[in-house]
Each structure stands twice: as structure tokens, then as C-alpha cells.
Amino acid sequence: MTTLAQSDTARQSALIPMITIGVLFFIFGFITWLNSSLIPFLQIICDLNEIEALFVAFCFYIAYVVMALPMSWILDRTGYQRGMVIGLGLIALGLVMFVPAAKTHYFSIFLLAQFVMGSGLTILQTASNPYIVRIGPHESAAARIAVMGLLNKAAGVLAPILFTFLVLSDFPDVSKASVDAMSASDRAVLVAEMANKVITPYVGMAIAMIVLALGLSRVNLPPIREEAPSDAPSHESILRYPQLILGAMALFFYVGVEVIAGDTIGLYGSSLGLSNVTSLGAYTMMFMVIGYLAGLVLIPRFVSQSQALTGSAVLGLIVSVLLLLSSDSSTAIATALWGWMGVPVVPDSVALIALLGLANALCWPAIWPLALADLGKLTARGSAVLIMGIAGGAVLPLLYGALADITSLRSAYVILLVGYGLIGWYGLVGYKKRSW
Template structure:
């Protein structure tokens, strides 16, 4: 690795941690807001809908900012959106409106979408193309660290204020409403702290010089139309695979607390601490997966992991108690390498179209808004949250197909397809 890239890589890695932290507060927010506003499973998944819909809305504008003004400007823009959304949690808690929380989450996610659109391709450029997937997995390992840390911190700072259900049932209506309002307000401290941290990091990025890695490539920027980039078959497959991966991950991670409470009769706090163990396993999977890629091609490892998770989903459906929990924790391990590996394979060999390809793959994160709704409907219709696991099971089958066939670099032309198989 070039020494001049060391500081940029370190700074970029902090972004991976930050958006991982924000995303992994959602599994704590969902049961917290579900309880505070008396929501159904489907209504509770609106948290994920608000977050991942922002990726669909913001990914292309983020790519255009990156292409027109550079990586640095796009990063600062993302951090500003992120900070504004976090700050809005304070008036959202004060007004006690669920819709206000959803708006704040949407704005946060606009920032996250911008950061992910920029940081993922930027990281692949800061070193050898041959090790891009490995380097991206290593950076995403810090995202995995946030997956472990955020639920533990969120549980202690947010869920710790919950009033026992038995006590709530005995309260008069007005007192019960006041108690639930106080619970909803417990989010203000953590999100205010995040706001301050994000402002500081944005200022740091303003004054640090980043490598201008796009200048040389942009000299030969393609003049083709917007949708013509989909002539790269592996990119089209990558967009689909990322859509279903993020959908599966959101079903499993964001709804983990609800799942654990239902299948193992745990309290919200106990399930929240187990969610942090899920994060620890996810983190271990990232580091182990990065190591294994020295010996196993990234696409083959991705395919093996997807097949294993398809099988594990059966366990999540038909087991109960601690066995069901262990099965879902195992799924977290085998999900760990999927996002960065799909991303790196999807934008491989795009050259000057890398920024647009990156934007389209980030747009596909909207799967996190759509797929969990199917999970929620299936769970509510069957009155058994385990049945929802049929949804991620299908997602992992599609990821396996991408890993074994769809990742191959094929450029479609009017006359023929030009193949370069890796």
C-alpha cells in the first residue's frame, strides 16, 4: 500500500464505522418506537423503509456530486446530512410524532447513502485493483465493529429506560402515555452526541488533502447514455444481488430483537445484548472472510456463504428457543462479507463509469426498504415471526446465483457480448 494513502484510508475507515453505527442503532430503535407508539410489525418496519428509501433517492445525486466536485466534497455533504438528521431526533422526541422520527431517519440515510456511494469506490481505488475486494472487506470490518458496538450502547442508553409491561398495564391511561413519552425521549442524548462527532469529522475532512484519484480516469469519460451502463451484465447482476442482500440483512439484523423476544421469550434488553453478540460474530466473519480471500476467490467464498445461509434460514423458521437464536447468529457470520464483495465484483472493470456504477449499486440498497415489508406482512399474516425467514432465504439463493455466474464480466453490445471471465 502506498504510504501517501495511509491517512485517507484511515479517515475513510472512520466513515465505514459511523454508518455502521447508525444502521445498527435501528434494531434498538424499532422495538423502542414500536412500544412507544404501539405499532404493528408492519408499521415498525417503516423505520427501515424510511432509511433505505433514502438510498434510492440520494444515490444518483451523490454520484453526480462525486463526479462533478470530487470525493472530498461528496464526503462533507454526506456528513452534513448525517449530522442534521441526528440533530432532528431532539425535536422529534419533543413533539412525540412517529412521522417526525421517520423524517429524521430519512435525512440521516441521505447522508449515509452519500457516504457509501463515495467511500466504497474510493477505497477500491486506493491500492491495487487485484486486492480491491479484500481491501474493501477490511475497511468494512470496522463497519462490523460498529455492528457489535451500537446495539450494546443503544440498549444501555435507550432500552434501559423502558417501564415493565406489567407496570404499564396497571397505570391510568394518562400516566401510561406519559411513561411511553419519556421512553421515546431517551433517544435525544445518543443522537445529540452523534451530531457533535459528525460535525467534528466533517471539519477534519475539510482540511485534509485527499488523493485526486479520479482525474486521470475522467479524461476518457464515456459519453454514453445513463442506462447504457447496464450493458455491463455483471453490474446488472450486482445491482440485483445487492438489492436482495440488503433486504435480507435488514430483515435479520433490524428485526433481530423482535425475533428473539418472540422465539425465546426474552426481554427487549436481553435481546438487545444478544444483538451485540450478533455484531461481534459479524465482525469476526469480516476478518475471517478477508483472510480466506487470500486462498479462495471472492466470488466463490460469497457463493459458499450464500448457500450456507439459505440452509440456516430453514433453522430460523423451524427451530425455537436458544437454538433459533444461535441459528440467526450464525447467519450473521456468513452475511459478513456479502455487501463489500458484491460491491467490488459489481463495479469491477467499469473504468470511468465507476462512479455511476457505484451510484446504481447504492440505489439498490432500497431493498432494505422493500424486502422487510414482505417479511413483516408474512409474519403478521402467519402470527409467527419465524415464517418471515422465507423471505431472506429466497434472497440468499439469488446472491448465490450472482456469485457463481452473474459476477462474470460481460459487456453487451448491439452486435455481440464481449466476455472477460474472472
């Protein structure tokens, strides 16, 4: 009886932190996956080619490398909760910077705003991910992160749809090709109108971040204990933990392939002349939501965290090969999967890019607990190392863009094979290592 009462108390004590962190993960997703709409949008506003447009993602994700260790030092001094409040404030600042960027059309200001928002998300991610790992049993950590990921990717579904509705509802047929065909004067008028439509939504989001920061400062989040098992090897240097360093490498390639799938689908659709390309990212996010739901059911009841990671990598390899061999004219895949529901269909190549979301869904929630296992008091520092792995979202999309310039947008997806191969190796072998 006492055991049951203690179990109920533990669940109740974890509920408020879970809800609080869940709200933050929703914010991560909404801000992050706005990039899938921003990239094709800014390609029009600032007259960019594909690789220039992908600098939107680069400046956002490179902040995770530049700011990860400084943010971990801030966390050491402020604690997790105050650090999260600071992160929300930085995001609000980045959102406000979109106002002068939209007024001037200076691409450099857009990029700086992306970096500031990425910096805010860095401290939020550094604090919240280990918090979710440590708030309950290690064996179910991936399931808890899957709940957070479900909120994250649900926001990712909404972000491109809301962006398209709020910003581009008055420009339903606009595309890079149609704008390029206009006269200089007509194009200047259209671009100014489109840019001004960004201001109100971004100011609204900035206000929401400030309100959330004030609310979070008043929530009582319990501290988490960072203790390693007595039989776990203990080192003073974070570099002495192979499961962490290799996990950061796996995370680097995972975030890279995830961003390629989520943020290049609009560019690819634009190259095919599809309409409403700023909303195509919602297809990828929807498949990620399905993957997270599967993770909630399967982990750890039927599959372990490492098995989920390996299976995701295998699925990613299969879908990537099919993508490289796919058709830009047939819509058979989309027709079979969702056309019968009345959802607009897309070419097979675009549908397969979206399907990569299913392969990507469980990588993040599986890598984090595997990489942070046995770190004890170095968990916060280890979290910062993992956060630096998010730089894959900056580097791999640019490599994709460079390959696309040399070959084609579709052939450049060959880079996915390398990413999923290394993720699969970590799920099979790398996570088990406890010494070099």
C-alpha cells in the same frame, strides 16, 4: 531496491485515505445498526405493530433509492471528498431531528429523520466504496472492503449495547407487553421518560458528525484514477454492463437479508418475551465481525472474491432452513457457541438469526469489486447504481413483516431462501457476464 521503495511509498500514500475512510465506515455502521435498537424502542414509544415498526428501516433505506443518482451528480461536481463532508452534514441534521421527534412522539418526524440520515449515508457510501476499491490492486479489493466492514460491524456491535445502556438502563425490564399492560396514565409517564432519554445521545452524535465534517474538510485525500483495461468492453450507457446491473440486484437481496437478520432479531425476541431486546442486534453484528475477520485471512490468499460470495450464500441457505425448523424454547445452540463464556444465552431460533450475520459478512465486500470491474470512467455512476441496490433493506423487511402478519414471525423467514439463492447465482455465474 527501487521497486521496494516504490511499494513502501504506495503503502504509505494509501494509509491516510484508508484511516479516513475507515472512520467513515465506522460511522456507517453505528448509524445504520442503531435501527436494530430503534425498531423495538419506537414500537413501544409510538405504540406500533410489527409492520409499522419496520417502516423505521424502510424510510432509512429507501433514501438510497431516491437520493443515489442526485448524490452521484453532486459527487461529479464536488468530488469525492467534499461530497463526504456534505454527507456528514446531512447525518448531523437527521440526528438533530430526533429532538422534536422525541418531544412530540410523532412517528412521522422519526421517519423523516431516518430518511435524512439515510440521504447523508447515501452520498458517503457512493463516494467511499469505489474509493476503497480503486485505492489499491483490484484482486485485494474485497480484503480492503473487509477491513472497512470490520470497522462497520464493530460499530454495529457497540451501537445496540450503547443504546440500551444510555437510553434504557433505567428501564431494564421494559417490553412491549409490559407497557401494553399498564394503565393509560402510567404508560404516558413511562413513554415520556423513555423518549427524553434519546435526546442527549442523539445531540451528542450530531455534534460529533459536525466535528468530523470539519476535520474531513482539512484532510488531503488523493484523487483516484478511473481507467478500464484496454481489452474491456466500453459503453456510454451504464445499463450496458451486466456485471453491474446483476450486481445491483445481488446487492438488493443481500442488504435485504442483512437488514432482516439485524433489525428483526429484536422484534422476534420481543415476541418471545425476552428482556433487553434492544441489545439483541449485537449478537448478529458480532457474527458479522467474525465473518469479516475470516475474510481478511482468506481473501484473496485462499479463496477468490466470487468463491467467498458463493460460500456465503450457501451458508445463508443452510442457516435459514435450520431457523425455519428451530425451537423457541431450547437454548442449546447459544449454550454451545457462547454460553460457556458467560454471555447470556438465547433461544435457538434467536441464535440462528444471529448466525445469519456470519453468512452475510462477506457478501458486501465481494459484490462491490465484482460489480465495478471494468467500468473505468463510469465507476462513480456505477457506484450510484449499486447504492440504489441498498433499497433491498427497505423492501424485503416490509415483505417479511407482511408475511409475518399472514403466517408467523418465524415462518416469514422463508423469504431469506430467495435472497441467498439469487446471491449464490451471482457469485457463480452473474459476475462473469460482460454482455447481455
